[in-house]
Amino acid sequence: MKIAVCIKAVPDTETKINLAGDKSNIDFTGVRFLTSPYDEFAIEEALRLKEKNGGETMVFSMGGAECTDVLRDALARGVDNATHLSDPSFTNLDPLSTAKVLAAAIKDGGYDVILLGQQGVGGDNSQVPAMLAELLDLPQVTVIMKLEITGNTFKAEREIEGAHETVEGTLPVVLSAQKGLNEPRYPGIKGVMAARRKEIAVKNAEALGLAGTIGTDKAPLKLKEMALPPERPQGRVLEGDVDTQVKTLVELLKKEAQVI
Amino acid sequence: MASGILVFLEQRNGAIRKASLEALSEARRQANGKEVTALIVGENVKALSAVANKCKPTKILVVDNAQFANYSTEGYAAALTTAIKTVDPQYVFAANTSMAKDLMPRVAARHDAACVTDVSEIHVAGDRLEVVHPMYSGKTRGIFELKSNVSFITTRPNIFAVQEAENGHHAEIVDLPVTADKIRAKVTAIHASEGQKIELSEASVIVAGGRGIKGPENWNILENLCGTLGAALGASRAVVDAGWIDHQHQVGQTGKVVSPQLYIACGISGAIQHLAGMSSSKVIVAINKDAEAPIFKHATYGIVGDVFEVVPKLTEELKKHSG
Ligand SMILES: Cc1cc2nc3c(=O)[nH]c(=O)nc-3n(C[C@H](O)[C@H](O)[C@H](O)COP(=O)(O)OP(=O)(O)OC[C@H]3O[C@@H](n4cnc5c(N)ncnc54)[C@H](O)[C@@H]3O)c2cc1C
Ligand SMILES: Cc1cc2nc3c(=O)[nH]c(=O)nc-3n(C[C@H](O)[C@H](O)[C@H](O)COP(=O)(O)OP(=O)(O)OC[C@H]3O[C@@H](n4cnc5c(N)ncnc54)[C@H](O)[C@@H]3O)c2cc1C
Numbered sequence: 078m079k080i081a082v083c084i085k086a087v088p089d090t091e092t093k094i095n096l097a098g099d100k101s102n103i104d105f106t107g108v109r110f111l112t113s114p115y116d117e118f119a120i121e122e123a124l125r126l127k128e129k130n131g132g133e134t135m136v137f138s139m140g141g142a143e144c145t146d147v148l149r150d151a152l153a154r155g156v157d158n159a160t161h162l163s164d165p166s167f168t169n170l171d172p173l174s175t176a177k178v179l180a181a182a183i184k185d186g187g188y189d190v191i192l193l194g195q196q197g198v199g200g201d202n203s204q205v206p207a208m209l210a211e212l213l214d215l216p217q218v219t220v221i222m223k224l225e226i227t228g229n230t231f232k233a234e235r236e237i238e239g240a241h242e243t244v245e246g247t248l249p250v251v252l253s254a255q256k257g258l259n260e261p262r263y264p265g266i267k268g269v270m271a272a273r274r275k276e277i278a279v280k281n282a283e284a285l286g287l288a289g290t291i292g293t294d295k296a297p298l299k300l301k302e303m304a305l306p307p308e309r310p311q312g313r314v315l316e317g318d319v320d321t322q323v324k325t326l327v328e329l330l331k332k333e334a335q336v337i
Numbered sequence: 338m339a340s341g342i343l344v345f346l347e348q349r350n351g352a353i354r355k356a357s358l359e360a361l362s363e364a365r366r367q368a369n370g371k372e373v374t375a376l377i378v379g380e381n382v383k384a385l386s387a388v389a390n391k392c393k394p395t396k397i398l399v400v401d402n403a404q405f406a407n408y409s410t411e412g413y414a415a416a417l418t419t420a421i422k423t424v425d426p427q428y429v430f431a432a433n434t435s436m437a438k439d440l441m442p443r444v445a446a447r448h449d450a451a452c453v454t455d456v457s458e459i460h461v462a463g464d465r466l467e468v469v470h471p472m473y474s475g476k477t478r479g480i481f482e483l484k485s486n487v488s489f490i491t492t493r494p495n496i497f498a499v500q501e502a503e504n505g506h507h508a509e510i511v512d513l514p515v516t517a518d519k520i521r522a523k524v525t526a527i528h529a530s531e532g533q534k535i536e537l538s539e540a541s542v543i544v545a546g547g548r549g550i551k552g553p554e555n556w557n558i559l560e561n562l563c564g565t566l567g568a569a570l571g572a573s574r575a576v577v578d579a580g581w582i583d584h585q586h587q588v589g590q591t592g593k594v595v596s597p598q599l600y601i602a603c604g605i606s607g608a609i610q611h612l613a614g615m616s617s618s619k620v621i622v623a624i625n626k627d628a629e630a631p632i633f634k635h636a637t638y639g640i641v642g643d644v645f646e647v648v649p650k651l652t653e654e655l656k657k658h659s660g
Contacts, residue, residue: 173450
C-alpha cells in the first residue's frame, strides 16, 4: 500500500500574534513552527496503515524553510520518505493554489491513500483536502474519526453535527483527519537519530511542471490585508456576596446585554 | 455575465438548518437588487421551499430524487454544479457546516474559483464583495477579495441575522433535474451521537465547563443551568482529554468555533486555545474561583466564586425570572 501524507508547518498555537508593518501578514519574527495539530493524526494513521498492510509512506510539505523541521519530525516518527515542495512562487498561497501544488506532487505517485489534516491551524480554511480530491479526481471523506481498510475498500466514519456518518468506497481515496482518529506517537530517540541522516527530497515549480502557473498574483483570491480583531470592551467583575452577584448578573443579562 | 447569488440550503431529515437561512438572508442583504436563488437538494424535499420562501429568494431550485436522500460529496457536487450552470451566479453562499465544508471547496476547485470558508463579515466593495475570515483562531482577521467569475463563501453560523418576510412573497419554484453519474464514496449509515440536543455551533446560549467542575459526576450542575436557559453544553479540551465528556462538546482551536449570544464559562481558565473557539461570542460570563484567571480579561461579566455555589444559585435565580 502506498500512502501519502500532507503536513503543514504552522506557528505554535501559543504564539502571540502581531501584524507585520504593512499588514500583509503576521510578523513571523521569533515564531516557532510546529506540525499543524490535525496533521499529527494523519501521520499516525499512515504509520498504522503501513504497519498493518505493509507498503510505503511519503510525507509532503509545501512552503519555506520552516517545512524542514516538520518533515524531519515526521521521519522521526517512522514515515519512510519526505519531500519538500519549495519554490519562491509557493509563498503565501491560497488554499486552491496549495492544493494545485500538492496535486502535482501526488498525481503520478500511485498512492492508494492520501491523508491530510481536517484544518490547517492558522489559515483555518478546511479547504485543501476537498480541493485536492477534486484536482486528483478521487473520492474524499473529510473530518474522519475512524478508518478501516480491507483489501481495496475503505470504510470511514466522519463527524457531522450531532451524528457520525459511515462512508464507504474503493481506493484510492483522499481523507482528512479529525481529532479522535488515533493517539499520535511521539518520536523516540532512535527515530530522531535515524531521521537526521535521511535525505529530504526537494521539488520546485519546474520539477512539478508548474513553472509560471502558481503564485499569489495568479490566484483569484487575494488577501487584501490582515487586521487585529476589535477589542472587546473592558468587562467587569461583579461585587458583593454570591446572592448579590447572581442577582446582578441576571439583571445585567436581561436589561443591559438583553441576551436572555 | 455572472450575476446574483446562489445559496445552497442544507437540509437533513426534512429540515433546513437555521444557519442556511442566515446565509440566505445575508445573500438578500448583499444582492443589491440582483437575483438571489436558493438551492435545495434531497429526496422528498419540495415542501421545504415554503421555508426557504420566507427569506424571499427570487427563485428556488429543487433537486429531488432518491440519489440525494443522503449527502454524498460527488452527488451534491453534481447538483451544485448543475445549479451554477443554470443560474450563472457571481457568488455561491452556504452556511459553514460540516456538509458545506466538504462540498464547497470541492466545487470551487472544479470552477478554478476563489473560496473563503467561515466568513464572519461581508462588505460591498465597488461591484464586488469583500469578506472577513478569522485566522489564527480569531487572533487576526484576513480581509479577502474574491475575483473569480463565480466565487464561493461559507458563512459562520449565528453571526448573520435571519430575516423573514411576514407573507406575500412567492418565489418562483423550479425543478432541477440532476443525475449524479459518479458517487464513489457512499454514506452507508448515520448514527446520532447521544446527548446534545442543540447543536453547539448553532446554539444561541452555551454553558461550558472546564477542569473546575472537578469530575464528570458534576455535569448535572451545568446541565440544570442548560435546561433553564435552553442552552447547549460545551467543554474545555482538558475535560475532553480526561474523558469526562465526548469531543463533540469541545470548544476551541481543536474543537468547535462558536459565536453564541451568551457563553457562560464555568471553571475554565481561559487558555488561548479555548478563547480561540469562543471569543466572538456576544456576551461572555466567567465563573471562576481564581480572580487572576485569564478568562476574566475576556469576560463581559465575571463572578469570582466557586462553581458549586454560584451555578445552582444562578439556575434558581433564572427560574424565578422565567417562571
Ligand atoms: C492571498 C493569500 C495569502 C495568504 N497568506 C498567508 C500567509 O502568509 N500565512 C498563512 O498562514 N496563511 C496565509 N493565507 C491563508 C492560506 O489560505 C493558507 O495558509 C494555506 O493556503 C492553507 O490553508 P490552511 O492551512 O488553512 O488549509 P486547510 O485547508 O485548513 O488545510 C487542511 C490540510 O491541508 C494540508 N495542507 C495545507 N497546507 C499545506 C501545505 N502548505 N503543505 C502541505 N500540506 C498542506 C494539511 O494536511 C492541512 O491539515 C493566505 C491566503 C491567501 C488567499
Ligand atoms: C495544540 C493545542 C490545541 C488546544 N486546543 C484546545 C481547544 O480546542 N479547547 C480548549 O479548551 N483547550 C485547548 N487546548 C488546551 C488549553 O491550552 C488548556 O490546557 C485548556 O483549555 C485548559 O482547560 P481548563 O480551563 O478546563 O483547565 P485549567 O486550565 O486547569 O483551568 C481550570 C480552572 O478552573 C478554576 N477552578 C477550579 N476549581 C474551581 C471551582 N470550584 N470553582 C470555580 N472555578 C474553579 C481554576 O481557577 C482554573 O482557572 C489546546 C492546547 C494545545 C497545545
